[in-house]
Structure formats: C-alpha cells, structure tokens
Amino acid sequence: MSMATSGISQVLVLLDRVNESLTGAQAELLTIAERLGDVSVVSGASAEAAAGPLSVKGVREVYVGEGEILPPDVALVDLLETAVKESGASVILGTDTPDAVDALARLAVRLDAGLITSATGLDTDGTVTKSVLAGERTTVSRAAEGPLIATVKPNIVEALLEGGAAPEVTALPVKPAPGFEVLETAELPKSGRPPLAEARVVVAAGRGVDGDLTLVEELADELGAAIGASRAATDAGWVHHSAQVGQTGVTVSPQLYISVGISGAIQQKAGMQTADVIVAINKDEDAPVFEIADYGVVGDLNDVLPQMVEELRARKG
Numbered sequence: 001m002s003m004a005t006s007g008i009s010q011v012l013v014l015l016d017r018v019n020e021s022l023t024g025a026q027a028e029l030l031t032i033a034e035r036l037g038d039v040s041v042v043s044g045a046s047a048e049a050a051a052g053p054l055s056v057k058g059v060r061e062v063y064v065g066e067g068e069i070l071p072p073d074v075a076l077v078d079l080l081e082t083a084v085k086e087s088g089a090s091v092i093l094g095t096d097t098p099d100a101v102d103a104l105a106r107l108a109v110r111l112d113a114g115l116i117t118s119a120t121g122l123d124t125d126g127t128v129t130k131s132v133l134a135g136e137r138t139t140v141s142r143a144a145e146g147p148l149i150a151t152v153k154p155n156i157v158e159a160l161l162e163g164g165a166a167p168e169v170t171a172l173p174v175k176p177a178p179g180f181e182v183l184e185t186a187e188l189p190k191s192g193r194p195p196l197a198e199a200r201v202v203v204a205a206g207r208g209v210d211g212d213l214t215l216v217e218e219l220a221d222e223l224g225a226a227i228g229a230s231r232a233a234t235d236a237g238w239v240h241h242s243a244q245v246g247q248t249g250v251t252v253s254p255q256l257y258i259s260v261g262i263s264g265a266i267q268q269k270a271g272m273q274t275a276d277v278i279v280a281i282n283k284d285e286d287a288p289v290f291e292i293a294d295y296g297v298v299g300d301l302n303d304v305l306p307q308m309v310e311e312l313r314a315r316k317g
C-alpha cells in the first residue's frame with residue numbers, strides 16, 4: 001500500500017470501542033490515518049477510557065460523548081457528524097467491523113457522501129482499492145463528491161505507532177437515540193484469543209472436524225490465532241455463528257489462514273481468499289480449497305494437526 005509520509009488532510013478516525021490498549025486493527029488504522037494527515041478520533045468510549053490508549057504520536061484530538069455510547073445507539077452518528085464539522089475532516093475512516101460500517105453508512109447519508117467498505121488500499125490521492133465479486137476482481141474508486149468515507153480491512157499495513165502526548169479529549173453532548181433504548185449491557189467472557197476479523201492468524205474448522213474442535217483449538221492456541229469456521233461447522237452448532245467465515249459471515253484477511261477440513265466452496269472462499277498465506281488441510285486431494293491454497297496438505301486432520309502442534313511446541317523449546 002503506497003502512501004506519502006506526511007499528509008495535508010484532516011482525518012477523522014472512528015474507533016467504536018477503546019479498551020486498555022489498542023487492537024492491531026485500530027493501531028493499523030491510526031498508522032494509515034497519520035500518514036494521510038492530521039488525525040482526530042471519535043470514540044464511543046468514555047473520556048477516561050479513551051485518553052490513555054490514544055496517547056500516540058499524530059492523534060491530536062479525541063471526541064467522545066458525555067458518557068459511554070454503545071452500538072446500536074445511533075448517538076455515535078451524532079457525535080461523528082459534530083466531529084466532522086469541528087475538525088473539518090475530509091477523510092473519515094473506520095475499522096471494517098459491522099458496527100463501524102453501520103455508523104459510517106448512516107453518517108454518509110447525513111453528509112450526502114459515499115461510503116467505501118472493506119478497503120484493502122488507500123492512497124494519498126484519495127483513491128481506495130477493494131476486492132469485489134468474491135475476490136475475482138479489484139476496484140479502485142474515489143469519492144466523487146464530499147468527504148471520503150471508508151472502512152479499512154485489517155492486516156494491510158504494519159502498525160507503526162509511537163507514543164505521544166495525551167490528546168485533547170472533548171466530550172460532546174449527545175441526544176438520546178430515537179427509536180430504541182439500550183436496556184442492558186453485559187460483558188462476555190473473554191476467550192483469550194484475538195478477535196476473528198482482526199487476527200493475523202486464523203485457524204478455521206469445517207465439517208471435516210466432525211464436531212471435535214480440540215485439535216483446532218490446540219493449534220490455534222499454539223499460534224495465538226483466532227478460530228473461524230465454515231458454515232457447515234456453525235450450522236451444526238460446533239462453533240458459534242459469529243465465527244463463520246465467508247460470504248454470509250465474517251470476511252478475514254489475516255497473514256495466515258489455516259483451513260482444516262473445509263472443502264472450499266465459493267461462499268467460503270469469498271471470506272478468506274485475500275489472506276496472505278493459505279494453508280489447507282483436507283483428505284480429498286480434489287477439494288476446491290487446494291485451488292487457492294499456497295500450501296496444501298492432503299491427509300486426515302487427525303494425523304496432520306497433532307504433528308503441527310508437536311512441531312510448533314518443539315520449535316518453541
């Protein structure tokens with residue numbers, strides 16, 4: 001991805017949540033934004049939560065609401081709209097998550113602008129590259145009118161953030177969202193694995209695992225990977241639906257995607273074929289997944305996975 005080392009635009013970055021430390025995808029997005037121009041951030045986090053992790057070089061200003069804003073509360077869109085006016089942003093970026101896409105799509109309507117989702121490249125001339133038609137082609141587009149609004153896929157640049165002074169945090173008043181109210185929020189138990197859409201390594205399970213995720217989980221944990229799945233595996237209830245990779249699931253583009261017992265139907269490929277390196281393990285040498293795999297292992301996953309885990313453990317000493 002080519003970008004100049006300094007920019008002139010005002011860039012607004014939406015980080016719908018900010019935890020104790022930035023995720024890899026958030027750090028990448030800020031790296032891209034910093035090279036494009038002066039960066040302001042909009043976050044649904046509280047002012048106290050946002051300041052620490054966003055004390056990085058290039059981030060000047062952070063806009064939050066008066067109190068935490070959680071999707072689907074559209075107050076985040078009000079906040080974005082105000083922040084665009086305050087910052088004069090001509091480029092507005094978000095991570096490629098459903099909540100960021102939802103908020104930025106609503107913002108695009110309010111600003112009468114376009115939205116480009118799942119960008120895989122973003123240049124200083126305002127052009128945006130994305131993969132389309134289930135990965136068969138790429139398009140390069142730009143916003144014809146108004147600001148450029150885009151969500152950017154993870155794992156496309158190296159996150160290079162330096163620590164910096166604490167940004168100025170501005171808490172803006174937000175109206176209660178019309179139409180619905182958030183009745184309850186709860187924290188889900190943490191798996192200890194990285195979020196699927198942002199993970200640098202994904203181990204994905206298909207029907208071939210026959211309901212037993214033990215080996216896939218062992219391999220994933222050796223690699224610090226997220227677990228993905230084919231629709232056959234999620235429909236069978238072996239893996240939660242949120243882990244489905246593909247046309248009707250999550251799109252991932254990790255550095256390494258290990259496909260285990262997945263045939264490689266077009267709908268599965270659509271969600272993972274932009275991975276840098278694809279390793280496929282399948283006992284059928286004619287499985288379509290081998291057409292896009294960089295490395296293929298023809299064999300029973302119950303033989304192959306233990307050997308991989310053993311080798312990884314041996315290398316770690």
Ligand SMILES: Cc1cc2nc3c(=O)[nH]c(=O)nc-3n(C[C@H](O)[C@H](O)[C@H](O)COP(=O)(O)OP(=O)(O)OC[C@H]3O[C@@H](n4cnc5c(N)ncnc54)[C@H](O)[C@@H]3O)c2cc1C
Nearest residue numbers: 206207208230231232246247248261262263267268283301
């Ligand atoms: C509108 C639509 C949307 C869809 N969206 C998605 C989507 O988002 N994501 C998705 O994944 N699918 C999606 N599908 C379903 C898709 O068409 C396939 O049915 C699905 O991907 C198949 O899952 P699978 O590869 O796990 O199962 P299968 O096709 O049954 O393949 C199982 C594979 O495991 C191998 N295998 C079996 N046992 C072993 C073993 N012991 N060791 C090694 N290999 C073994 C077999 O050789 C086989 O290749 C969609 C379908 C439709 C119609």
